[in-house]
Amino acid sequence: MVVSILHRATGIALSIAGLAILTWWLVAIAEGQAAYEQFAKLATCPIGLVVLIGLTWCFFQHLLSGIRHLVMDTGAAFELGVNKTFAILTIVGSLVLTAALWVYLLGAHQ
Amino acid sequence: MSLGDSSTPLGKVRGLGSAREGGEHWITERVTSIALLLLGTWLIASLLILPKLDRQTIIEWLRAPTGAVPMALLVIVGFRHALDGVKVTIDDYVHDEGNRFAINLIFLFLAVGGGALALYALASIAFGGVA
Numbered sequence: 001m002v003v004s005i006l007h008r009a010t011g012i013a014l015s016i017a018g019l020a021i022l023t024w025w026l027v028a029i030a031e032g033q034a035a036y037e038q039f040a041k042l043a044t045c046p047i048g049l050v051v052l053i054g055l056t057w058c059f060f061q062h063l064l065s066g067i068r069h070l071v072m073d074t075g076a077a078f079e080l081g082v083n084k085t086f087a088i089l090t091i092v093g094s095l096v097l098t099a100a101l102w103v104y105l106l107g108a109h110q
Numbered sequence: 111m112s113l114g115d116s117s118t119p120l121g122k123v124r125g126l127g128s129a130r131e132g133g134e135h136w137i138t139e140r141v142t143s144i145a146l147l148l149l150g151t152w153l154i155a156s157l158l159i160l161p162k163l164d165r166q167t168i169i170e171w172l173r174a175p176t177g178a179v180p181m182a183l184l185v186i187v188g189f190r191h192a193l194d195g196v197k198v199t200i201d202d203y204v205h206d207e208g209n210r211f212a213i214n215l216i217f218l219f220l221a222v223g224g225g226a227l228a229l230y231a232l233a234s235i236a237f238g239g240v241a
Contacts, residue, residue: 008195008199011192011195011196011199012195012196012199014192015192015193015195015196019188019189019192019224019228020224022185022188022228023185023224023227023228023231026181026185026228026231026232026235027227027228027231029165029168029169029172029231029235030230030231030232030234030235031231033165036165037165040163059150059154063147063150066143066147067147070140070143070144073140101154101158104158105158
């Protein structure tokens with residue numbers, strides 16, 4: 001239930017904020033050095049980082065619960081126990097992947 | 111089913127016919143999701159592998175076909191999948207037919223416009239003119 005709602009919420013966040021930032025990033029690169037520096041400055045300020053880390057979590061959560069939905073589309077994993085374990089694993093997985101990615105990014109690309 | 115209504119669920123829909131559409135939308139959403147599984151993983155892996163995330167490094171990456179082609183696909187499939195997903199949510203929660211049509215139209219224009227802008231920016235990076 002919660003994971004199903006999260007799938008929608010993260011999907012909407014990625015559709016609106018995620019794609020807007022992806023487009024903005026590409027436009028900033030195309031526009032020139034000044035525009036890119038402006039983007040990078042905003043992206044790496046505290047609020048920018050919170051947004052990017054949040055969207056990274058949205059991406060991994062949506063990806064993992066999306067895989068869960070694809071499995072369930074085949075008619076599998078509807079048993080209560082299996083279903084619940086799978087749901088919890090998507091949340092644990094998304095948090096672990098997000099943490100791992102950002103620890104690496106903030107460590108290596110400083 | 112309310113009290114006093116003796117028809118079965120099957121009886122209620124019998125004779126109404128199928129929606130005749132929607133199946134393709136459902137399949138497209140799933141096909142694009144599998145494509146994005148690959149393209150999204152590619153984007154994250156690429157950003158991790160790039161030595162630096164400064165503008166010059168990214169331009170070089172997106173000038174090579176190995177960068178530009180998956181990025182173009184990511185933009186196209188990403189906007190399409192987003193539009194399909196947002197439409198399902200709108201159709202679920204906006205019950206007034208006129209409002210539903212209007213909101214779906216706004217998101218259709220936003221997705222096509224946003225996708226076109228992203229592709230234009232990518233093309234100007236990939237095909238030069240950007241230094």
